[in-house]
Amino acid sequence: MADVAINTTSRSAKAGSRARPVSGVRKFFQKKSTVAFFMALPLILLIAILVVYPALYSIHLATLNKSMQRYVGFGNFTFLFTRETFWMVVRQSCLFAITAVIFKAIIGFVAAHFVHNVPANKQRKWRGMLLVPWVVPPAMSTLTWLWLFDPSYSAFNWILAHFSIGPIPWTGDTGWARFAVILVNIWAGAPFFLILYLAALKSVPEQLYEAAAIDGCNWWQRVWFITLPMMRNIIAITALFSLIVTFANFDIVRILTAGGPLDSTHLFATWAFKLGIESSDIPLGASVSLFMFPILAIAAIFILRDINQRGNEAS
Amino acid sequence: MTRRKLSRRQFLATTAATSAALITAPYVRGAHAAGKLSMAFWDHWVPGANGVTTKLVNEWAAKEKVEVTIDYVTSQGNKNLITIAAEAQAKSGHDIITMPTWWPHANVDQLEPMDDIMKELIAQNGKVNGTVEYLAKEGDKWIGVPCTTGSQIKGPCSRIDLLKKFANIDVQEMFPAGSPPKADNWDMDTFLKAAEACHKGGNPFGIGLGETSDSVDSAGAFLLAFGGELVDAKGNVTVKTDAVRQWLEFYKKLMSFMPPDVPAWDDSSNNKWLVSGKGAMIMNPPSAWAVAKRDAPKIAEQCWTHPFPKGPKGRFAPFLPFINTVWNFSPNKSAAKSLLTFLLQRSSAEQQVAASGGYDLPAFEKLLDFKTWAEESPPKGTLFSYPDPYHTQTLSIAASPAPPKIAQQIYAQATLTKMCVRHFQGEAMEKTLDWAQSEVEGFMRT
Structure with missing residues (x-):
């Protein structure tokens, strides 16, 4: 918590000294949650490709008939x-x-x-x-x-x-x-x-x-x-x-x-x-x-x- | 910078010259001018057998100027089945893929018709056996070509000495090398008596009753010999017939003369049974004998491969073909067909059979007279009867003649061996039949 407070203060001090408004996009990319998201993105993509897509595909397959040409629901x-x-x-x-x-x-x-x-x-x-x-x-x-x-x-x-x-x-x-x-x-x-x-x-x-x-x-x-x-x-x-x-x-x-x-x-x-x-x-x-x-x-x-x-x- | 202006006359002259050059220039054929071709062939058990196929493919590729990529896909752990399923789903992969038994029918909608080359090959090499017609043809349309490599008959491989000693049967005399068989007495009764005698002698027959293909194939051949089928060719359930009952009774007796663990056997168990010297007979292609030749030469010297015993409806033997197919999404179908035709030329097939030590069996009738089977030893002539040169057997596959998509379920889920085991373990015959009927009805879904 202390780290965050210090960082915020120093950042606002810098921003104030330059007296230049921080753009919305820049703010967005400086957010901790955004950084965290981008750091986790490779893993999220990996899971999406190797877990989510096959899981959804298997649900799709499970709704087909034996020759996979007709939708049979449950x-x-x-x-x-x-x-x-x-x-x-x-x-x-x-x-x-x-x-x-x-x-x-x-x-x-x-x-x-x-x-x-x-x-x-x-x-x-x-x-x-x-x-x-x-x-x-x-x-x-x-x-x-x-x-x-x-x-x-x-x-x-x-x-x-x-x-x-x-x-x-x-x-x-x-x-x-x-x-x-x-x-x-x-x-x-x-x-x-x-x-x-x-x-x-x-x-x-x-x-x-x-x-x-x-x-x-x-x-x-x-x-x-x-x-x-x-x-x-x-x-x-x-x-x-x-x-x-x-x-x-x-x-x-x-x-x-x-x-x-x-x-x-x-x-x-x-x-x-x-x-x-x-x-x-x-x-x-x-x-x-x-x-x-x-x-x-x-x-x-x-x-x-x-x-x-x-x-x-x-x- | 000055800009040169192209006059109308110059433009016409340049265009004409370029067109003429393109049309009239000699066609320069590069090393791979006819494109690329990839193939997934079955990875052979026999060391060196893949090498001959590679050599043949390269020979063809050099002649036809095609760049080839060969992958040998093992059937260990069903890797070949997974590859087929993945390529079928992705609609992408190799141009040619070797499929075992039921898979051409399972993927029929995605396979290139092979009528053109099969007509040519049949005209050249003679008829193919009925099992290949059943598995590689849909209606009148060929969906694959039978492959020489890996195709096999899983007939009896008997110990000459033990059958003589315990059952007073001379298998070499019944099925002599080089002359027609004298095997009229080789029927189900003789077979059961021999099984009983060898069991009493301490060297029982080893015929698996597990859920893998060797077990299912034997059970299927015996069922057909009794005239039984679980589903007929039209798709009607025919479980509750006298022929099926007779077959179950036969198997119950046979199981009492075999090792108690046969319900747990896999495809390697019967091989081990023969090579260990414990067994008097197994049902297998010559791979078990080949292993014995390497690891237990004294046992190999006593092995003799020969046809099945005769049942009320004849002598049936399981034939397991591999089938080469071309995906309909392949970009180079004509090259694929050209290669498959080349691989089924007599000289190619003969080289493949020789490289496999006689294990591989072509499906065409004119390709069953190669010298390999007559010459392999020890003992000399041990494989002479393996390709069934006198056509004493009907080559079949378990669960036939049911429509292949139903038969595949019966085969893969080992319904036949499960029936035998259930009945042998004490379940009443009619209860076993009820169970089988229910299972088979479940396989009818489309």
Whole structure:
């Protein structure tokens, strides 16, 4: 604020000394908001080209018939409501995203505590190692998982065979295939939670824990009454971000199971690809992918509203 | 500065001289006088196969004075499908694009008719097989030309030793190299008995039942051999027929003799099954054998590619062609057609087949006698029956003869293999048929 006041004063002083009126256009370009807008313009254009235009185009595609020659309005959406597979995909996407996000959050929370308690000079090493699953390109790491889960030559089954267990049809049975795709998603995504929770943990004032210790609080009470309330906003935000990314996941399912067996691991994105690209029904594929939007929008509204409410209570 | 005035006489003389020079001057043909041509060809699995295509294209380009750009687009991760979809949407891209099976029909409105060159090629190379007619023709109009590279039959590749040992079947005697087959007994019963015997012997057949093309192709060929179809050529749903029921029963038995994980198999699983030495038979073009030749030579020595078993309606084998097409927005259609004609000359096709080690199959009947298939080894003659030189099989594609736009949905969404898996996993036959009927009815939307 002080900077602004000083700048304004000096600017008006200069203007006064020259005694020349500042033109409207010049004033406009000197406004902070204008400068900010122009600085953000490249990003805005990038988003418009890569996000807004494709989004609008997919809405347009979703309103066309299969051969893309006729406008059918909501015809594709109403058609999808009549398909058994569509409802299966809705259920699976919810199951996949919610289960994966919950486990990622729990694992991230626990791991963040462990790393937080590691002596400071060794923390970097642990942080680096634990971030590896998140840093490796998912397509590459999922290929490794695919070999581990391979129907015929699974490394896991080879190990289990030594204990006379299995073989387990990791990707051949509905239940196991769902477990496999969720597991890989958790493995790849938990470090994201870990790193954010670790940052949040570091920002919790140490005095609160000291006061709690004086009051005789045990570990659980410290977590429940101090850590969790202090981290509520970051937990909500990470959960929202992760929910969006997990819901829209494509690579893990595509590589690991391609949606099988019997479509039992398809998510919106993979099923949209199956319909749109592999079956040459681009309008229907576009319609399936658009279903993600309202579902995620509702989740975002609830989570952000909660954060806002708490922000208001705090102020 | 003085300004020189041009007299009327001078103006006329200059104009006349310029016009005369333009008209009468010798036409100087530059290196790329006939323009530019870009093409997206399928990126071949076989190392070196792209090189021969490049050589042929360059040879043609030098002769025709055309500047060419070749992109080899892989089908890994369906990159070729994404490229086709993107170019179709953008109405811009390559002049020539290689499309797999169903895609010419899916993009029919944007493709240049090929009647002129197909007439010429058929006159020269003989008839094309029925699958190519089904996939590359709309009504009487050709919308693409069958491509030699990548086109394949996914027939049985059997282990000579294991079939002899467990099922008492000599595949080399049934389908000898160099002479007509003696395979009257090679029918569904014999096939099932062999599958059972090899399963008991510890080397089961490996026929996938996943959702990728190898699995779907086998299921489709068996269905046609039983006389079944989910949708007929006129577009009527024909799911609930005895032929479909017989086929489901057949598959239920067959699945009990195969590894339990076949519903999760993809297109690489059967290859691995053969190369690992575990399997007595897979359904695949010779790529699996070629990998075995490199990685497991002892297994390759025991491989023999041969036709399908005969069903109540005959012997059917899946033929998967790639089809070269020209976008109707291409600025250089005549050059594109000239190149495609050149690539389907006998000598060009022969070079491509040789470069692929016999993997590539031309669709024209007079191009199926190249020496590559007879000479490839080990064992000598292992690929002799691959192009089906005695026409013992009807070449087909799963989900045919349904109208291609419906068939593509059945094929891509693996309705056939899903039916087999559902029924095998305990779902009642009629419930499976109800499910399939509902799915197929959903594919009818236009």
